[in-house]
Structure formats: C-alpha cells, structure tokens
Amino acid sequence: MYLNCKTQFSFRYGTYKTEDLVLAAKAQGIKALALTNINNTADIWDFVQFCEAQDIKPIAGIEIRNGDTLLYLLLARNNQGLLAMNRFLSRHLQAGTPFPARPPQDEDYWVIYPLGAIDPGVLQLHEKIGVRAAELNKLYRYRDQAYADKFVMRQPVTFENQTSYNIHRLLQAVDKNILLSRQDRDTLAAPDETFGSPDALLQAFAAYPGIILQTRIVTDSCSIGMDFRKDKTKSSFKGSADADRAYLRQLAFDGMQQRYGSDHKEAQARIEKELQIIDSQGFNAYFLITYDVIRHARHRGFYHVGRGSGANSIVAYCLQITDVDPIELDLYFERFLNPERATPPDFDIDFSWRDRDEIIRYLFETYGADHVALLGAFSTFQQSALTRELGKVFGLPKAEIDQLVHNPYATYAEDSYQKLIAGYSQLIKDFPNHLSIHAGGVLISEAPLCRYTALELPPKGFATTQIDMHVAENIGLYKLDILSQRGLGHIRDCIQLVRENKGIAIDIHAVSQFKNDKRLATKLREAESIGCFYIESPGMRQLLKKLRCDNYITLVAASSIIRPGVAQSGMMRQYVYNFHHQDEVTYLHPKMEALLKETFGIMVYQEDVIKVAHQFAGLDRGQADILRRAMSGKYRGDKEMQAIKTRFFANCKAAGYPDAVSNEVWRQIASFAGFSFSKAHSASFAIESYQSLYLKTYFPMEFMVGVINNFGGFYNTAVYFMELKRTGAHIHAPCVNNSRQLTTLRDKEVYVGFIHIQGLEDTLILRIENERHQYGSFINLYDFIERTGAGIEQLNILIRIGALRFTGKSKKELLWEANFLQRRRPQKIPLAAGSLFEEQPETLTLPELQHHPLDDAMDELELLGFALGNPFDYVDDDIRKYPLATTLEGNTGDTITLLGYLVTKKDIYTRQNDRMFFGTFIDAAGNWLDTVHFPAIARRYPLSGEGFYRITGTVMEEFGTYSLNVTHMEKAGIRNRR
Structure with a gap:
C-alpha cells in the first residue's frame, strides 16, 4: 500500500529521517514499505537495514520527476532492478537531460504512473497506474474489465503531522526562492501525505478489491538485500x-x-x-x-x-x-x-x-x-544560513534578517516572525540540503x-556517488x-624552479638526510618557518620555540598537540610544562605511567587514547576502535558511544579506580573528539614540514615564489612577498615585457605576476603573453595597444601598476597618451602582430607633471592589495621612536610601546563566552611580534582592519617565548602626499 514514501533525501521536500520513517511505519503495523525519494537513492541501504531491524519488508524505489512534475515511480523487483534503475537515473542526472515520459522497458522493476498520465491500454505487464484514495471517484472512466489489473494503491508519505507539513512548505519556498505567501499549492505535497491507518486505507479501497490485490502482487514480487559484511571494493589487481x-x-x-x-x-x-x-x-x-x-x-x-x-x-x-x-x-x-x-x-x-x-x-x-x-557527501542546513533563508521566505527586510543572524535571541515587535524563524530553523537544522563531494574519497x-548507488556529475566533472562515506x-x-x-604545490613548483634556474635535481623524498641536517635543526628551533607546511602559523611557531624543537620526534608531537582538541583542553600547555619538568611529572595512576611515559603523562595521539581505553579501562579492541573513530569524527552514531562510556566507567569502578581518576581520564579522552591525530598522521605532517623547511633553507627564493604561486598558506600574499624580499630577491612590479600570469624568478629578479592585479582580465593576460612569445617584446605604448587591443580601462590599470614603465615615461604621461591614442584609434582593429605599414606614434607635448613617491604605493595598495616597498616607509609616524620586537626578550614585566603592522589575528572565546584575540604583527625591521588582547582590551581597542598600530603592553614570557599583553592600542595612519 505504501509504495511512495520519502525522507529528507528528497532534498528540500521530504521531512522524515530515514529511521523515523521506518519506526513510524512499524508503529502503524505496516509490513512492507517502499522508499521512493525524488531522483535519489542515497539512503536506500540505510532504509533496508532499518526495515530489517523492524521486521518490515523493504522495497527500493525512486520517484522520477522533471521539476515539479511527477512522471512515475520505479520499484526494484530485485537487485538487478535496482542496478537498472540507478543506471537510468545516472544517465539523465549526469547528462542533465529531462527524463522521458516512459522509462526503458525492463521487467526487473515496476513502473507506476500517476493517474491520468498514461492510457492504461498501452501498459506493459510491469507497468501500473497508482491511484490515491482521493482519486477513486475518477475511476468511473476505467470500468472496462480489461483494465482491472492495471491499477495499484498509491498513498504518498512525505511528512508526519502539521508541523512537518509546514516544514515541507518552508523547504519548498527556500528551494524556489519565493515568498511563502506566493507558493503554488499545486507544486506542494498534499496535506494528507501521511501514513494514517492501514485499515482505514484498505476500507477506502474496499469497493476495488482488484486494486488491493494488484498492490499486494507488486509488493510481494519486490525484494532487495545484500551481505553488508562482504567487501565490495575491487578484489584483484593482477587478476587473481x-x-x-x-x-x-x-x-x-x-x-x-x-x-x-x-x-x-x-x-x-x-x-x-x-x-x-x-x-x-x-x-x-x-x-x-x-x-x-x-x-x-x-x-x-x-x-x-x-x-x-x-x-x-x-x-x-x-x-x-x-x-x-x-x-x-x-x-x-x-x-x-x-x-x-x-x-x-x-x-x-x-x-x-x-x-x-x-x-x-x-x-x-x-x-x-x-x-x-x-564519493558523495551531503551539505546540511545550518543555523545562520537557515535564518537568512527563512527570513527571506517570510519577507523580512534584510536589516532585520541581519539582526536575527547576528543575535538570534533579540526581540522585535509582537508581529515579528522571529519566533517562527527561530523555532523552524531548529527543526530544519542538519537536514541534508544537497549533494556535495567528499574531500578526497574515491x-x-x-x-x-550502480548496484549500490546512482551517480551524478557535479561541476568537478567526475561521476560522484549519491551515497556518502x-x-x-x-x-x-x-x-x-x-x-x-x-603545500605540495609549493614543493612541486620550487623543485621545478631550482631545476630550471640552477640545474639542480632535488630528491625531496630523501627525508632521512633532512632529519639530520644541522641547518634545518636550527631553523626549526628558531621557528624560521614562514611558508612551510603546518609549521608557519603563529601558534605553531610559538610552540616550536617553547619545545626548543630541533628534531623529528619532537616535531611529530608538536604536530599533534597543536590541534584544537588538545590545546582547548589545556593539555598542550601541560605537555609543554611536563616537557621542561620531566622529573616532576605525576601520573594519575601507575598504569597510566606505563602507558604515557613517552608523552610525559599526556595523551597526545589517538594511539594513546586507544591504549588507555584498552589497557586502563578494559575496553576490548572493537570498542576502542569505535571510540577512536568517534574521536576523529568518522563515526555517525552516538548510541554506541554512550554504551562505551557506560562500559568505561563500569570497568574503572570494577578495577577499583577512584572516581576522580576515572573522570579525569575520560575528560582527557573526550577533549580529543573530532581533533586528535594518529601518531602516524602527525609523523606524515612532520615529514612534509621537513621537506618544506629543507627547500626554504637551501633555496629560499624559489621556495617563496612557489608559495606565492600556489596561493596557499596561513597568511595573505603580502606576507609572503615580504618574506621573499628578506631572502635578497629584487621584487619588481608587474611588467608587460617581463611578467607572466604567475610570479617569475630569474636569478634574483622577481616580477610580480599579472594574476595579482585586481580587475585585469584573463583574456588580456593571455594576449600579452602570446604576443610577446610569438613576436617579441613591446616597443612602446602604441605598439602595445596595436598588438593587444587593450581597452582604456585595462590600459589605465596596467599604467597605474607600472606595467608600461619600460617606455621611460611617467604614469601620468602614459595616462594622457593612452587616452589620446584610444580616442584616435579605429573601433575595430585586427589583433595581428602589428600593421602592414608601421606608423610612428604621435608625440604629445605635455607640461611637467609632478609625481609623489606615495603615489606608487597607493596604486599598489589599491590594485595589488599590498605595497611592494617597505610598508613602514609610508606610516604617518617616526619609526625611530619605537623599539623593535627583539627588545621583548629579557624585559619580562616591563611596559613598552611598539609600532607594528598587522599580519593576522585569531579570535577565541573564554569559558565565560567572552571574545578575546591574539594578534601577530611585524615591526619596521621585519621581526615578528605576538600580542594577547584579553576581553576587556579586545572590546575597548578592537582591530580595525589592516595597517599600522601603536601597541602598548606588558612583556610576558612563557617557556622562552615572548609576547605583549596589550593594555592600549591605536591605529596609525599613512602619511599624506605633500
């Protein structure tokens, strides 16, 4: 009877969780159930297992739709039918083509059309017409006995009650991006698409026993199942x-x-x-x-x-x-x-x-x-986005929606929709929204x-499963x-640059040599690691200094304890303390000492947690593995986790451990949830850190260009250009005769890539490179315009950034000349390598145009996002008045004022939910300065974007690292052009 049921995987339509659908059917005494999500089979196998657990016969199906139009249901008679259905679905989803009015003929699945969609006289044996109870009055036209076996009962199930019907309406309004008041009821599910009583449904069809019989024939003929324990990945590589x-x-x-x-x-x-x-x-x-x-x-x-x-x-x-x-x-x-x-x-x-x-x-x-x-994944609805979407559905103005997003507990006028939005956003939160792609799973x-899943074709261009991991x-x-x-792009490009510029081939996998390199040990201990994978962030650089890290083993530990799960629990600080006071380490229990001696009494790795769970708390290996997977976010149920927690404390009590000890051990385990690394994982990261550090140490220019050209790292591009300058490189603004799309390096000469110029069109960049490659450098402005066809807006951008300075003319002269030439130039000109008859450009006689040194910096800030010179040349202050960040060392407790250029900040929240932040600045000599802004100071002196700040604070020292506890801060401006 229930051949048309949906779950939340009918995206933005269905409202049932898969298990809840099955449990609701069980509560009604239903013995067979079909899952038919719209163009989707994502949760078929979960559905099968849930049904088997409740002694309900599962039927695998799909509801095929073109937009809002229901075409038909497909119900698998067997596993081969599901294969055929998934292949059919995949072909159309991947090609983006509409589904046909009738699917391919295949006796391994049933096709059930809605009433009125097809003439029953043309149906094949495996095709039926589904009739809803509300449609029985329309059957008068089909009283011919020849049609007696053509109909089955179709009772759609989409929601449970009025609340979930309202959710359905909201989801559909979000999907169509319309106001709820403008919703077309014909495109919605009918309000009666619920389970109801099976007896009542049978009673409704009592006058049509043939329909009841055909429904049972369809239901009885369907089966689906698999051996869930059998490995279904490719079983052989060589053939046997x-x-x-x-x-x-x-x-x-x-x-x-x-x-x-x-x-x-x-x-x-x-x-x-x-x-x-x-x-x-x-x-x-x-x-x-x-x-x-x-x-x-x-x-x-x-x-x-x-x-x-x-x-x-x-x-x-x-x-x-x-x-x-x-x-x-x-x-x-x-x-x-x-x-x-x-x-x-x-x-x-x-x-x-x-x-x-x-x-x-x-x-x-x-x-x-x-x-x-x-491998597919599912993007889910989350609070902020939901608040915005529901606010639009209810027609709220943007300003009020913004207030709701930033303060969901704010109060408004009595006629506000705030309560509705807050209530329904909580109900819809975590619903699957659309198919996405797993970060890397293949x-x-x-x-x-297709035996297991349909396949879609997201923009990435590779077939992607509808099932998740x-x-x-x-x-x-x-x-x-x-x-x-x-990070690997940095390595790849650096190695290529070294090979091209210096003729040196690097074996980047010679990691054992890197571990024993004294220069690398010094760089690591001093945290000279900007641009290096995983060890360049302010927090990691501080940790390296605190641990005096100069070896592989310590770096492996650092790669794990920097993770938020360890840091937020306080175990990172405890680890650093224990590292410096190894003779003072106390252990919660003698067993814990045996298990955690290597890590100074702190659980650093997932392996440590597993050892403790198994050998201290007596969990078996299977339970310890579930615990590990729950910690790493790869386990999706919490029932088993709760059972393991109960077993953990029961075993600890049976072993006679004090409650305080058991509670503290569990607290340390729980703090790892979702964040901890395996030791092998940390070691892998440490290997790549060594590879990056080796390249930065021995080939610093090539390495920093590699970092810049891969647009990746903890900091913004400006920081990496500053670091590149520190290597001795001569950095030049983009140039139409020397630059390419990406930043280039020859000897010590670096030309900034065109890609960094905001507003410059990719097509023009390609034309510049092609013209130069085929016909040589540009001769003058006129030649550049003739050969590239650059429009006046693009010309102005290139001139302002200095890309035509090879002409020997100032920017202002070039701007005058470019505008003059563009006005006299024909509208359409062939973009060939010059004209048949070379013409000499007209010479303009211009008065002397003044140029201020700050003009170039301002243009660079606007067009590149950063200035190529020393930023402290432009600050509206006397940098000689301020000490450098190196003066912090040895002056613990003193109050000093420094001038810093903001690099980055990190917001955190205290246990009282007050916001504070950590700042990272550089001084006029390029030294790094770390600052701490506690809640009261963070509120009183907030950071107001990039730029220079006068920072006053007290010098703090912790395990040999220095920072400034800020007590006062103000922004310094940029000098006027006078």
Missing part, C-alpha cells in the same frame, strides 16, 4: 588472489632493499607479519592499487604525501606510499589493520592541487567508469557501482583518499 599476493610480496622486499638494506632483520620480520595480515584481510589489491597510483604519479613527476594511519605500515613505507618509517617511531601496524578492527582503513594520499585531477582521471581510465566514482568497486563503508565499499593540498 595468488598473483596479487606474490606481486605485493615482491614489491615489499624490493622496497626493503632501498629503505633498509638487505640485512635488516627487524624490518624483514615485520614485513612478513604485515603481509600475512594484509592477505588474511583481503587487502592485497588495495595496497597494489595504491602503489599503482603512486607509481603513476612519480612517473609524471608529481609529488605526494602518504599520511594517516596507513603510515603505521612498513609495507606502505617500502612501497613508497608513505615516507614515515614505522620502526623509527615504534608505530604498530594493528592501528591500521587488524583482524579485530570493526571497519577496514584507508590510505590518505595528498597531491598538489594542480595534479590531483589527473590522478583521479587515471583511476577512471584504468579501472573503468562503471567501477570508479568520487571508490573502486568490483561490481558496477558512512553508507559506503557500511555496505563494504572502502574509499581511497586522493586529496589535494597547496
């Missing part, structure tokens, strides 16, 4: 399990020769152990597919970082999937893969953002479009992916994470 086993073994021991030499007993024993576990768990193909991706990347000259728990594996290290030596760090393989693990793991492989798409394309081409797809399946993992499809990272 034996071939895969042998090939992986060969690769592992060949790699051992390169990594460890031929006679390393510990490595050999560990490889043997890992290979046995990998084979027993059926993971040979997964390792080989990952190895093949790395092999292809290295062949193409791409750089990668293998990270995550996969770095616990010596086989992965030997296959060069990772550069983390698990023997060096005493990483245990069982953290990555073990027979008791509840769910198999995955590799996280980072590539440059420029290379990632080619790697993904390689996977599609190698394993076939039927078997490869990006699925490679043995059977066609939770469903994929639950049904046995395990992802390979192909991630993009701008």
Whole structure:
C-alpha cells in the first residue's frame, strides 16, 4: 500500500529521517514499505537495514520527476532492478537531460504512473497506474474489465503531522526562492501525505478489491538485500588472489632493499607479519592499487604525501606510499589493520592541487567508469544560513534578517516572525540540503557501482556517488583518499624552479638526510618557518620555540598537540610544562605511567587514547576502535558511544579506580573528539614540514615564489612577498615585457605576476603573453595597444601598476597618451602582430607633471592589495621612536610601546563566552611580534582592519617565548602626499 514514501533525501521536500520513517511505519503495523525519494537513492541501504531491524519488508524505489512534475515511480523487483534503475537515473542526472515520459522497458522493476498520465491500454505487464484514495471517484472512466489489473494503491508519505507539513512548505519556498505567501499549492505535497491507518486505507479501497490485490502482487514480487559484511571494493589487481599476493610480496622486499638494506632483520620480520595480515584481510589489491597510483604519479613527476594511519605500515613505507618509517617511531601496524578492527582503513594520499585531477582521471581510465566514482557527501542546513533563508521566505527586510543572524535571541515587535524563524530553523537544522563531494574519497568497486548507488556529475566533472562515506563503508565499499593540498604545490613548483634556474635535481623524498641536517635543526628551533607546511602559523611557531624543537620526534608531537582538541583542553600547555619538568611529572595512576611515559603523562595521539581505553579501562579492541573513530569524527552514531562510556566507567569502578581518576581520564579522552591525530598522521605532517623547511633553507627564493604561486598558506600574499624580499630577491612590479600570469624568478629578479592585479582580465593576460612569445617584446605604448587591443580601462590599470614603465615615461604621461591614442584609434582593429605599414606614434607635448613617491604605493595598495616597498616607509609616524620586537626578550614585566603592522589575528572565546584575540604583527625591521588582547582590551581597542598600530603592553614570557599583553592600542595612519 505504501509504495511512495520519502525522507529528507528528497532534498528540500521530504521531512522524515530515514529511521523515523521506518519506526513510524512499524508503529502503524505496516509490513512492507517502499522508499521512493525524488531522483535519489542515497539512503536506500540505510532504509533496508532499518526495515530489517523492524521486521518490515523493504522495497527500493525512486520517484522520477522533471521539476515539479511527477512522471512515475520505479520499484526494484530485485537487485538487478535496482542496478537498472540507478543506471537510468545516472544517465539523465549526469547528462542533465529531462527524463522521458516512459522509462526503458525492463521487467526487473515496476513502473507506476500517476493517474491520468498514461492510457492504461498501452501498459506493459510491469507497468501500473497508482491511484490515491482521493482519486477513486475518477475511476468511473476505467470500468472496462480489461483494465482491472492495471491499477495499484498509491498513498504518498512525505511528512508526519502539521508541523512537518509546514516544514515541507518552508523547504519548498527556500528551494524556489519565493515568498511563502506566493507558493503554488499545486507544486506542494498534499496535506494528507501521511501514513494514517492501514485499515482505514484498505476500507477506502474496499469497493476495488482488484486494486488491493494488484498492490499486494507488486509488493510481494519486490525484494532487495545484500551481505553488508562482504567487501565490495575491487578484489584483484593482477587478476587473481595468488598473483596479487606474490606481486605485493615482491614489491615489499624490493622496497626493503632501498629503505633498509638487505640485512635488516627487524624490518624483514615485520614485513612478513604485515603481509600475512594484509592477505588474511583481503587487502592485497588495495595496497597494489595504491602503489599503482603512486607509481603513476612519480612517473609524471608529481609529488605526494602518504599520511594517516596507513603510515603505521612498513609495507606502505617500502612501497613508497608513505615516507614515515614505522620502526623509527615504534608505530604498530594493528592501528591500521587488524583482524579485530570493526571497519577496514584507508590510505590518505595528498597531491598538489594542480595534479590531483589527473590522478583521479587515471583511476577512471584504468579501472573503468562503471567501477570508479568520487564519493558523495551531503551539505546540511545550518543555523545562520537557515535564518537568512527563512527570513527571506517570510519577507523580512534584510536589516532585520541581519539582526536575527547576528543575535538570534533579540526581540522585535509582537508581529515579528522571529519566533517562527527561530523555532523552524531548529527543526530544519542538519537536514541534508544537497549533494556535495567528499574531500578526497574515491571508490573502486568490483561490481558496477550502480548496484549500490546512482551517480551524478557535479561541476568537478567526475561521476560522484549519491551515497556518502558512512553508507559506503557500511555496505563494504572502502574509499581511497586522493586529496589535494597547496603545500605540495609549493614543493612541486620550487623543485621545478631550482631545476630550471640552477640545474639542480632535488630528491625531496630523501627525508632521512633532512632529519639530520644541522641547518634545518636550527631553523626549526628558531621557528624560521614562514611558508612551510603546518609549521608557519603563529601558534605553531610559538610552540616550536617553547619545545626548543630541533628534531623529528619532537616535531611529530608538536604536530599533534597543536590541534584544537588538545590545546582547548589545556593539555598542550601541560605537555609543554611536563616537557621542561620531566622529573616532576605525576601520573594519575601507575598504569597510566606505563602507558604515557613517552608523552610525559599526556595523551597526545589517538594511539594513546586507544591504549588507555584498552589497557586502563578494559575496553576490548572493537570498542576502542569505535571510540577512536568517534574521536576523529568518522563515526555517525552516538548510541554506541554512550554504551562505551557506560562500559568505561563500569570497568574503572570494577578495577577499583577512584572516581576522580576515572573522570579525569575520560575528560582527557573526550577533549580529543573530532581533533586528535594518529601518531602516524602527525609523523606524515612532520615529514612534509621537513621537506618544506629543507627547500626554504637551501633555496629560499624559489621556495617563496612557489608559495606565492600556489596561493596557499596561513597568511595573505603580502606576507609572503615580504618574506621573499628578506631572502635578497629584487621584487619588481608587474611588467608587460617581463611578467607572466604567475610570479617569475630569474636569478634574483622577481616580477610580480599579472594574476595579482585586481580587475585585469584573463583574456588580456593571455594576449600579452602570446604576443610577446610569438613576436617579441613591446616597443612602446602604441605598439602595445596595436598588438593587444587593450581597452582604456585595462590600459589605465596596467599604467597605474607600472606595467608600461619600460617606455621611460611617467604614469601620468602614459595616462594622457593612452587616452589620446584610444580616442584616435579605429573601433575595430585586427589583433595581428602589428600593421602592414608601421606608423610612428604621435608625440604629445605635455607640461611637467609632478609625481609623489606615495603615489606608487597607493596604486599598489589599491590594485595589488599590498605595497611592494617597505610598508613602514609610508606610516604617518617616526619609526625611530619605537623599539623593535627583539627588545621583548629579557624585559619580562616591563611596559613598552611598539609600532607594528598587522599580519593576522585569531579570535577565541573564554569559558565565560567572552571574545578575546591574539594578534601577530611585524615591526619596521621585519621581526615578528605576538600580542594577547584579553576581553576587556579586545572590546575597548578592537582591530580595525589592516595597517599600522601603536601597541602598548606588558612583556610576558612563557617557556622562552615572548609576547605583549596589550593594555592600549591605536591605529596609525599613512602619511599624506605633500
């Protein structure tokens, strides 16, 4: 009877959570249920499991629509029918074409049309017409006995009650971006699209027993199911399990020769152990597919970082999937893969953002479009966006909507819609809004992916599943994470620049040499790490100094304790204190000392938490694994988590631990939720930090240009140009005869890339580069205009930024001349390499035009967003009056006033929910200054954008690092042009 049910995965239409739909059906005594979301099968497998748990027969379906028009329902008679349905749905979603009035003929699924959509006389055996109870009065025209078996009952289920009907209306208004008052009721679900009583529904159709019978025939003929425990990822790389086993073994021991030499007993024993576990768990193909991706990347000259728990594996290290030596760090393989693990793991492989798409394309081409797809994800409605959307639906003015967003508890006039918006936004919060793409997940399946999901084609251009990582993992499809990272773009571009400019080939994977390099140790200890992956932020640079970090092991720890979960819990500060006072460390319990001696009594890694949960609290490995996954945000249920918490405290009580000890251990575990790293993950980050630091130390100019050209890092572009200047580079403004789209470096000469000029059109940039490449440099302004066809607005931009200074004329002369030439120039001119007859440009006689040094700086600030000179040349103050940031050292407790240029700030909230912030400035000599602005000062002296500030405060010292506790602050302006 209930052949047309929807959940929230009918985006902006359905209101039921999947499990709630099933539970509501169970409460009504319903024995069979069809899920038919609109053009979507995202939650089919969750639905199947929920139904099986409630002893309800699940039926997999789809409601096919073109816009608001319902065409038909598709109901799978078997798994082959779901495959055919998903393929049909995928073809049209990916092509963006309307669905046909009738789908392809296939007896593996039922097609049910709405009443009036089709003549029953043309129906095939697998096609029916669905009739709603309210439509029974329309059946008089079909009294012919020939049509007796053409109809079935169709009772749509979209919402539970009046409140959820209102939610449906709001969602539809948001979807169509219209006022609620202008909603067309014909496009909405009918108010009676609820379960109601099955007996009442049967009674409504009592005069039509044939329809009831046909409905039961359809229901009884449908079945869907799977073995959820079976691995459905690609099962073989070489064609058979034996071939895969042998090939992986060969690769592992060949790699051992390169990594460890031929006679390393510990490595050999560990490889043997890992290979046995990998084979027993059926993971040979997964390792080989990952190895093949790395092999292809290295062949193409791409750089990668293998990270995550996969770095616990010596086989992965030997296959060069990772550069983390698990023997060096005493990483245990069982953290990555073990027979008791509840769910198999995955590799996280980072590539440059420029290379990632080619790697993904390689996977599609190698394993076939039927078997490869990006993993979907779901964007959900959140509070601020919902408030705005609902405010628009109710017709509120923008100013009032802004007030609601910034202060949802504000009160307005009695006729305000505030309460409605606040109430419904809470009800709609976390509803799935639309399909998105997982950050890096790629699925490679043995059977066609459409057996499990339909595939869409987002703007990224690669087929993407309608299921997310939770469903994929639950049904046995395990992802390979192909991630993009701008830090690797820095490395890639730097290596290329060094090769081009200096003829030096760099082996960036020679990490063992980097770890033992004394120059790198000094740079690390002094936190000279601007631009370096993961170790350039103010917080991380301070931490490196506090830990006097000059080695790999300490950097691995720092990479983990900088995470918010550790920092916010107070454990980061405690770790630093314990690091400096190791003889004073006290442990909560003797067992805790044995478990956490290496990390000075602090849980730093996920592995530490697992050890504590298992060996201190007596949780089994499966429960510890669920706890770990919950910590990292990869577990979506809280029922199991609550059960584990209960078991944790019960076991602690049984072991006789004091309640205070148990509570504190749990608090430390809970503080890691969603933020902690595995030790292998931290080690992977530390490897990339070393690679970046090596390049910055030995090839600083090339490295900083690489950072600038990848537009990534903690700071804005201006900071990286300042850092580039400190390397001794000569930085030139963009030039039409020397610059390219990206910033270029030759010897020590750097030309800022055209891409940084705001308002300059990409098409003109391309024409400039092409003309120069084919026909040589531009001769003069007239030649530039003739060859590029630049319009007056674009010319003005180039002149103001100094890009035509090669002419030897001032900006003001060029602006006069450009406007004169543009007025005399024909409207249409062929953009060839000059004219048939070269004409000499007319010479203008102009009076002497004054130029102020600040003019260039102002133009640069406006067009680039930063000035290329020393910014302190332009401050409206005497920089000689102010001490430098280096004077903080040794003056703890003194009050001083400095002049600083704002680099960045970080807002945080205290336990009392008061806002404060940390500031980062540079002084006139380029030294860095860290400031602390406690709530009262943050309110009294807020930062008002970029620029210069006079900062007064008390010098503070903590573990050898210095900062200024601000007591007064005011902004300094820019000098007048006089």
